[in-house]
Amino acid sequence: MFGALIVIEDVSKRYPDGTVAVDRLSLEVPDRSITVLVGPSGCGKTTTLRMINRMIEPSSGRILLDGADIQQQPVNALRRSMGYVIQNAGLFQHRTVIDNIATVPRLLGWHRQRARARAAELMERVGLDASMAKRYPYQLSGGQQQRVGVARALAADPPVLLMDEPFSAVDPVVRRGLQEELLRIQEELGKAILFVTHDIDEAIRLGDQVAVLRTGGRLAQFAPPDELLSSPADPFVADFLGADRGIRGLSFFTSAGLNLDPAPVVAVDATAKQMAKRVTPDVPYVLVTDVDGKPLGWAEPARWAEGGKTLTPYGQTFEFGRDSLRVALDCAVLSPTGWAVGVDRTGSVVGVASQESVATAIRAAHAERAVRARDAAAPGTGARGTGAPGTGARGTGARGAGPAGAARRGGAGGEAGGAPGSAAGAGAEAAQ
Numbered sequence: 001m002f003g004a005l006i007v008i009e010d011v012s013k014r015y016p017d018g019t020v021a022v023d024r025l026s027l028e029v030p031d032r033s034i035t036v037l038v039g040p041s042g043c044g045k046t047t048t049l050r051m052i053n054r055m056i057e058p059s060s061g062r063i064l065l066d067g068a069d070i071q072q073q074p075v076n077a078l079r080r081s082m083g084y085v086i087q088n089a090g091l092f093q094h095r096t097v098i099d100n101i102a103t104v105p106r107l108l109g110w111h112r113q114r115a116r117a118r119a120a121e122l123m124e125r126v127g128l129d130a131s132m133a134k135r136y137p138y139q140l141s142g143g144q145q146q147r148v149g150v151a152r153a154l155a156a157d158p159p160v161l162l163m164d165e166p167f168s169a170v171d172p173v174v175r176r177g178l179q180e181e182l183l184r185i186q187e188e189l190g191k192a193i194l195f196v197t198h199d200i201d202e203a204i205r206l207g208d209q210v211a212v213l214r215t216g217g218r219l220a221q222f223a224p225p226d227e228l229l230s231s232p233a234d235p236f237v238a239d240f241l242g243a244d245r246g247i248r249g250l251s252f253f254t255s256a257g258l259n260l261d262p263a264p265v266v267a268v269d270a271t272a273k274q275m276a277k278r279v280t281p282d283v284p285y286v287l288v289t290d291v292d293g294k295p296l297g298w299a300e301p302a303r304w305a306e307g308g309k310t311l312t313p314y315g316q317t318f319e320f321g322r323d324s325l326r327v328a329l330d331c332a333v334l335s336p337t338g339w340a341v342g343v344d345r346t347g348s349v350v351g352v353a354s355q356e357s358v359a360t361a362i363r364a365a366h367a368e369r370a371v372r373a374r375d376a377a378a379p380g381t382g383a384r385g386t387g388a389p390g391t392g393a394r395g396t397g398a399r400g401a402g403p404a405g406a407a408r409r410g411g412a413g414g415e416a417g418g419a420p421g422s423a424a425g426a427g428a429e430a431a432q
């Protein structure tokens with residue numbers, strides 16, 4: 001974990017009418033990571049965010065930016081060191097996209113040409129086509145406006161990005177795309193991002209660490225998302241996380257721990273006899289691949305031998321070692337045979353995993369995490385420094401394998417779901 005760029009120290013906010021919006025909040029926002037503030041409506045998320053760029057002043061406590069009290073810093077300079085993205089983007093309606101994005105560089109005195117060049121570069125970075133540069137905000141979709149909002153916030157390359165429900169006003173599919181884009185941008189730019197949302201799924205997908213606030217602006221729990229899911233601090237947090245947190249927590253375990261069985265996998269040019277050798281009384285199916293090892297579908301060797309060369313579609317596959325155990329479990333549950341098909345990066349079959357073997361891998365992953373947590377809690381082992389329980393999982397690429405991996409699958413549903421189906425269909429035809 002990187003050092004804290006923003007430190008919130010015992011901060012409270014009481015509004016003039018007596019409302020306590022934030023109550024003795026202490027939090028650290030590390031550099032190069034996404035910290036999410038999540039909680040029910042009115043729990044003080046926006047107030048907290050706005051105290052960081054001094055749009056709201058705390059009643060007590062202090063906030064440090066890179067070790068210096070923000071109260072001692074000129075407010076304009078402070079705000080320019082922090083990109084700020086809000087719901088509905090808050091774009092200047094009378095300015096074109098390119099001029100919206102160039103706003104802060106222009107305020108900083110950049111020459112118009114340089115500011116526009118920077119804006120064009122950012123349009124590309126956030127996935128906006130260059131042809132949109134001259135459009136006005138009303139000529140963009142909600143999702144495109146949010147992308148402009150993110151590009152505008154990044155224009156002067158601030159070390160900090162404050163994001164207040166930036167994706168709340170768009171539909172779930174567009175929202176998913178924007179989340180993916182943010183993770184990608186963060187991987188490239190490595191900002192300290194403080195992200196406010198009331199959506200726990202968004203918090204878990206995006207956060208390196210998540211602060212759950214309860215009404216009255218009190219911190220209920222501050223932990224990496226996998227730790228939150230596996231060990232909620234109290235019934236309020238557990239309730240806020242929702243009923244299926246166990247399943248969602250599997251997104252943080254890589255499928256690399258699965259014991260894949262290569263035995264029931266045969267090439268399409270195998271003889272019926274060779275096929276028959278691969279089946280067991282428990283598993284009467286084999287997975288037939290093309291000569292390059294790409295899956296075609298499931299076959300029953302007994303029927304195959306009788307000339308009934310039909311293939312059952314194999315459905316979804318998971319990328320072994322990259323996708324999470326949650327994706328592998330989903331593949332096994334949805335598979336007509338109950339076996340999940342594991343493939344490598346090129347889509348060639350590595351092996352298959354039964355529902356039971358996924359369950360075994362889940363048990364092993366939980367046990368391993370318990371050991372890591374115990375080691376981390378034991379003083380003097382040195383494990384604490386590695387942040388073992390939560391960051392360990394992240395460090396092993398669990399984001400790639402986990403929430404992002406799952407998102408990749410969800411987001412590219414047409415691709416992931418469609419291609420295998422059609423390949424299986426084509427295979428079934430070819431094998432007739």
Ligand SMILES: Nc1ncnc2c1ncn2[C@@H]1O[C@H](COP(=O)(O)OP(=O)(O)OP(=O)(O)O)[C@@H](O)[C@H]1O
Pocket residue numbers: 015016017019020021039040041042043044045046047048198
């Ligand atoms: N200017 C104000 N004067 C008085 N009370 C305020 C003011 N602004 C916010 N509040 C109150 O402070 C509390 C926290 O508000 P805040 O907007 O920070 O919550 P939030 O968690 O961001 O909510 P939401 O998810 O609904 O946006 C709420 O009870 C709100 O009504």
